[in-house]
Amino acid sequence: MDQLAGGTSAAIPAGDGDRIFSDRFDDLTQDAEAFARRILERFTYGARPEDISHFMSLGSNPAQRLSNWASAQLDWQSIDDSACQARIDAAGFQTLDKSITQLWADHVRGSQSNWPDRYFPVAETDGARIIRAVYSRRQLREMLIEFWHDHFNVAGWNFSIAPVFVQHDRDAIRPYALGNFRQMLEAVAKSTAMLYYLDNRANRAGGYNENWARELMELHTLGVDVYYPGAFHGAIPIGEDGLAVGYSDADVYDVARCFTGWTVRNGHWQFPQSPDYDTGEFFYFSGWHEGGQKYVLGQFVPMPGQPGGQNEAQTVMDRLSQHQATARHICRKLCRRFIDDEPPESLVESAAAIWREQWQAPDQIAQVMAHIITSDAVLQGQGSKVRRPFELMAACMRKTGAEIEPSHYDGWQPYGEMFNRFQQTGHGSFRWPAPDGYPDTAARWTSASVLGQSWRLLSRLPELRLPQDGPFLLRIHDLTLQALPDPAQHTAANLVDWWLQRLVGSGVLPQRRQELIDFLRQNAAADDTLNLASNPPYGNWSTGNMSAHYTPVRLRAMVSMIMMLPEFHRR
């Protein structure tokens, strides 16, 4: 674990240096609100004051509140999310409810198959993703959906994938994000987007295509830690469950053979010449399946007496889903996502044990998450995570009461510019090109490029507004006046402190706070008030007195700067 960032806190352990969060809560009752904030920052897209009060109402001590909060979030179907759904409905998206056959008919074969209509399915999924991150009350589920999109990454904006991406998100990822992995795996294997992305649609007898099979084992299930390079079936040890403890290239090739014929009804010339074979749906084409015995993880496929054909891939997915390496690999990734870049190995192991025991349970993933969230590691405040650019953007919007309806093709202002800047961070939605998904260790996205481009985005967000001098997306000015209605309250220190508390809570380094105050007050004295009321939302030119120069703008710029603080980058 990394030595964490500097900061002041009541509970700094001796010798632990300056840390933003003490990360240790020796007395759990001492700073219950800080604990609530910490949990919510970690497991949601940003803690708002109302979220913190709600968390505080869930019990009489932190452990109880945490447990109750986790139970409620994991029972996501019981959370009324109609308000969020109403926003999505109001946004006028056209493709999110289309079946795969309709997507195919309209956006691959039909009149909407050219730019930009062809890309509406992925673009609208992106818009809905942001709306859900900001407004959904099922916050934990949305975090898990992001996790699984990375885990089963496809390049959403690819020409072949964009028109069918809705199906991947809606039918393969979202239903199972807190459900059962084996079921999700099968849905992903049959997702038209994935069949295109990793080429299994073209995997057929007499010259299999290994792309899907390799990533299935390396990334989606077993993990590369148990990869034994080499093209021959050989001496990989057999575990106590009777399966080989890892896989070789020979396993990759045989798994590819098992999946031959898992393809898409895309009108291929070798399929029967009928419209039924050009619908965009998954189907098993027995004419492309490679017969004969395969050998996977130390056992035959099919097993003697078992049927072959489509059943072979099912057998492979069963073996992979119950394998101990899969349990460890995925539980390590979950712990990395929610605890620390280097998660405690004991937690990985205990989570993996539940993962395996419950591999057929319909709520397998929810059970594992319950274990992780209520673990001692979380209760004791271990670990630290850095927000990725999407999480930064979503947190800015949540915490400033944003009113957004993002759309990719409605012109430059405000959403074209927002998406453009977001994409420049290198983290645009569904744009990671490689099958391993966006990396989840901070060193990979705290490069100068990602941070610089994130700040470029954050410098702009508070200025974005709807056309014709419409409302600002972030309601900084309004929230300020609501909270501090009396102009006498508008000293730079008051304004800075109110926004610091709202966006990051306590514990910001004093010199950083002073920097914000100095920028906001300019030449005003410490207890002078600033005039936010004159000519909003921008203010007036002032040659001789910088404290009166475009003051409402300066307030928004100060809030931008809070969003650029190290403290705000922590999750």
Place this chain on the structure above:
Amino acid sequence: MKRRTFIKSCCAAAAAGALPGAAWVNPLLAGTGSDHEVLIYLYLRGGIDGLHLVVPYAGPERVAYESRRGNMLIPESRLRPISSHWALHPRAGGGPGDPVSSTPRWLQRLWLENRLAIIQGAGMPTHLSRSHFDAQAWMDLGTPGNKTTSQGWLTRYLQQAGSLPSALLSNAFGFASTQPLALMGADQAFTVSNAQEFRVDGFHWSWQSTNPDLAGHEGAHHRIQNLWQSGNSSLEQAGRLAAEALAEMRNMNFADYEPDGGAQYPNSALGTQMRNLAQLIKSDTGVVVATLDYGGWDTHQGQGIPDPGNPSHFDYYGNLVQGLSEAVDAFYTDLSQSMQGNLMNRVSIVMLSEFGRNVTGNQSNGTDHGYGNVMLALGGRVNGGQFHGEFPGLDKGSLFENQDLHTTVDYRQVLAEALVRRLGLPEAALEQVFPTLDGYAPLDVFQS
């Protein structure tokens, strides 16, 4: 062109102050005109099918090639021969509409001018992985078989380099959005995917940039560095570096740069990055190493067979080859015909990939993951126009695991030779850079 052309002001650099960490960046000093060597590590992500780029043209290897290559075979008539037995993919020397007999351009031109060298059989002879992610990590970190090394091979070079020029920006640039593994642990390396748009420019104009006509006015973006002072977490160190990079890169006018020699960079991410890199070199900023990535080579499906002379023929692989060839050629032209002289005499580019691809294609007109591959080296001091290493052979007995090209050259030998012969690294320091390399065995790719 002179550095002054590009530098508007140095006050931002001065404000940055000295930073803790490695000693190879001094933000207080401008470049010193040291004419230091530059090494560029251009990685072809995804596993380029080297056998599709450098193709047997005649002789026994052509016979073996024709017997094994399956539907990935390129007929002789569609290739651009560069020796009696070998040819280049036609798009390395011409556009889709150019017949193979047209005047050689790009990589083929550079081969004819003896500036481009081809290394056969390159890869990781000591270790095998057909995983993209492991193989790339091993190579970038310079420690085959170990992907948990804490520093990239270029990072270790920078630590061993001894005297590096004082850097106006940084001695090390990663042209990428995420931190390149080759520069892992190089705390002062600048990682920038888009140099031109690398600036905080979103504040309202009234408080965006300093207005010199207003006493006391200071642009909001100037404050970012102050917000990241203090604290020693890796996040805060990374943030300080980003803030410093923003402040200093702001002094470079990338948008208005005009290349020399009529060089025409393609309008692509790679083209833009190479143009920015050429400007950094010409501006004497002290850049010594740079990494670039050019991906898309994972051609499991629809790899494509060229049809030179037919401009409407779609060739996925050929388009990638042309994109690479044009960018590299423009960079070479720009620097070799610089007003400051032939700067390519101190610039070397190494191009490589994580593995080659299966010799026999699959049933989807693509190729699966393989093993041995080609590597390319380009520069004014490269022994170009010739092959290095040893082609591992396409006959059955020579193939690796009966299916892939074997390796005959450890890719680290080529990098090591560049470090020793071009960048002046003492041979004895190589074991620090490549700790598990078994002895230094230069191939004579680079001139001393």
